[in-house]
Amino acid sequence: MDKIFSKMFPWSFCVWAVAALLLMIIYSYGHAKTPRLNAEPVAGAFTAPLFVTTHDGDTSRICDVETQ
DSSP states (O other): OHHHHHHHSOHHHHHHHHHHHHHHHHHHHHTOOOOOOOOOOOOOOOSSEEEEEEETTEEEEEEEEEOO
16 A cells, blocks of 8 residues: 555655645735725824724714723
């Protein structure tokens, strides 16, 4: 069984195949697309904001929690 496998896939081929696979994985991590976030200022009078959220189902208003 080992002789048949070694004739079909020599060790040098296996090493090159593994190296190519690792290079493809490393290359794909470097070029992964990150999602874009479009931020837009809505107010500027915040002194110490802690948390920003919206009401359930209402995305037209924003709620802000601040410390005093």
